Amino acid sequence: MPRLVMKFGGTSVADLDRIRNAAMKVRREVERGFDVAVVVPAMAGKTNELVGWVDRTAQFYDAREYDAVVASGENVTAGLMALTLQEMGVPARSWQGWQVPMLTNSSHGAARIMEIDTTRLVQKFGEGLHAVIAGFQGVSPEGRITTLGRGGSDTSAVAFAAALGAERCDIYTDVDGVYTTDPRITKKARKLAKISYEEMLELASLGAKVLQTRSVELAMRYKVRLQVLSSFDDLPGTLVCDEEEVLESRVVSGIAHSRDEAKLTVLGVPDRPGIAAAIFGPLASGGVNVDMIVQNIGADGRTDMTFSCPVDEVPRAVKALEETRDAGEVNYLRLDIDENVSKVSIVGIGMRSQAGVAHRMFEALAADGVNIKVITTSEIKVSVLIDRKYLELAVQALHDAFGLDKAS
DSSP: OOEEEEEEOGGGGSSHHHHHHHHHHHHHHHHTTOEEEEEEOOOTTHHHHHHHHHHHHOTTOOHHHHHHHHTHHHHHHHHHHHHHHHHTTOOEEEEOTTTTTEEEOSOTTSOOEEEEOOHHHHHHHHTTOEEEEETTEEEOTTSOEEEOOTTHHHHHHHHHHHHHTOSEEEEEESSSSOBSSOTTTOTTOOBOSEEEHHHHHHHHHTTOOSSOHHHHHHHHHHTOOEEEEESSSOOOOEEEEOGGGOOOOOSOOEEEEEEEEEEEEEEEEEOSTTHHHHHHHHHHHTTOOOOOEEEOOOBTTEEEEEEEEEGGGHHHHHHHHHHHHHTTSOOOSEEEEEEEEEEEEEEOGGGGGOTTHHHHHHHHHHHTTOOEEEEEEETTEEEEEEEGGGHHHHHHHHHHHTTTTSOO
16 A cells, blocks of 8 residues: 655644544545554644753753653654544554664764664554654664654654655645745745755755755655645645656745844954864854855955854854954954844745846845845855845845746
8 A cells, every 4th residue: 555654743733632633634544545654743832841841850961861851742642643543443553763663873862863664664554553653753772762853753754754665745734835935924925836855955944944954855865755734724735846846937936034143254364274164163163053154355464254143143153253262273353243134045946047036136125225245145046144124025025026926
């Protein structure tokens, strides 16, 4: 029988009524003839509660015990979902990560999947049993429970779809698909029927919250067809698939934004080989997620280096840079910080073959008086850093400029 992986978000299983609603969707796919593996997270809010308990118990906690506590949320949901399906007449059994097993490395709290042994799952499918799997968790080589980090249930679901050779991986959430931009910013946002892996990966990494970045990376690597659907409405969703399957031919497919960014400029940096490594090495070691980077033309033996990072990482960035200067490794003159910027990006596979896309973007922003502070590009995206107060205006202007409210 064909196999299907169904993953539900935390809000989709937030209480017993919602678990029952999700179970009805599972039963429908079972009735259509699929062997179904359901991947579930903790009920909404439970992971934060468990993390809070750990933090209040031990300031400097053992990461192995952290995982043991935090992973318990998924176990509860899996058991309740299996019981609900059984009550509906669907033969189902819950599985924890170690029971499958999903084998990971030993990086507790941020484990990476190494292998999934599906032998027992496939055997149970043959016996007519459907699987309810606790997402987010696996087992280390030492036999300890591990967790995959935030959004790990999405990653689990895609990994199981790849390992099982599933026809598709359906991700049920509180939105009904992937939109051209955030519908909360512009009512003209339009749901996409299909989007390529590369476009979805860029959108996810640039601030779109629909899918977790690691899950899209995994889907692209193993060619797992992803479908984003609403848990609460029976509406068509968005299929994330190979570029060849995407019928809509657009230069720009979507606009992403990241509201809480900061721009840091290191002024008067010695202009010499290796200076970039001397700056960004300590930032990486300090856990600063550097994004956009621009180096100015040098003069009089010095230059300026500008980069962006999440605004909540600014204290770590400042500490790393000051320590580097105090150690005499980078003798810069001054550090300027702007914590009131946002990033806006246009994304589309059509950029590969279309000239003038960046000019069109800049022209649209200029027409609305939006000043650009930093620009970066890749093959299928252009990102700009702007004053935060212009974020909504910029998104709306770009959405109109590229005609994203109109179907192809």
